[in-house]
Amino acid sequence: MLIEQRRLLAGSTQLALRPNGLYVCQRNRNGCPTLEFEMPYEEVLPVRVIRHRSTPQLSWVPLTVLWISMNVLQRLLPTSGPMSNAAWLGLFGLSGLLLAGYLYGQRNWWKHVTLGTARANITLADRPAERASVDKFTRVLEQRTKDYLRNEYATINPLGVIELQLNRLQWLRRLDVLSESEVRVLATRLTGRLDSPPLRSMGQVLETPYLN
Structure with missing residues (x-):
């Protein structure tokens, strides 16, 4: 892609x-x-x-652009007499150009x-x-x-170094590649032990049983 x-x-x-x-x-x-x-x-x-x-959204920018355009045209045009059609066209053209630049900046x-x-x-x-x-x-x-x-690192080998593989499974869990249940099943296959609370008998902690 x-x-x-x-x-x-x-x-x-x-x-x-x-x-x-x-x-x-x-x-x-x-x-x-x-x-x-x-x-x-x-x-x-x-x-x-x-x-x-x-930059913040400036709602007053279009009005400011129009005001600047009118002031610029007033300086360029004769001071006496009404504005011609060409002057009005230039005013709207300049305002439209400035507004188009402002909108382009907003998008890009x-x-x-x-x-x-x-x-x-x-x-x-x-x-x-x-x-x-x-x-x-x-x-x-x-x-x-x-x-x-998952394809490259979630495969286990009980004949390999178990501690490194357990650390790798925890790394995949932190990245949300494997779920908690998947990690528990794979760790059991590696160690042969159930991931369960320690067994107690007569006040002493017993070794976790192995699976055949």
Whole structure:
């Protein structure tokens, strides 16, 4: 799966899911890579999405833009006589241009979405038309990472070093790759012991019984 976002005069950002990790590439407006790396899936979780705004929503900006436009035109036009149709057209054209720039900034410069991982944060413009694709990419990334970790690290070998494998199972549990019951079953297969409260008899703690 791949997602790519282009920004005016700021280049592009590309994210892709590869067999062994998350690929990230940022390019400048000339297409030359400025940042490129592949993050292994072992370093991705937990995945989170954070949306934020870099500037406050200023409801008075459109009126301010209109006022500035009128003052600029008054300085450029003759002081006597009514304004011609061309002057009015220029006024509305300049106001529309400034408002369009303000709205473009609202959509592409001031609203951001950050895709956070354990090792890096990737920030994109939070465009309404792209929110669904970003959210879907995040869900697929999390599921792909968990599937990869489960296939690579959830397999146990009773003939191997048991302590290292138990630590690995706890690591997978902390990342929510395995459930508590799955970890308990796999640990029992490794050690041959039930994960249960210690047995007591006549005031003494007995050794946990082994399973055949």
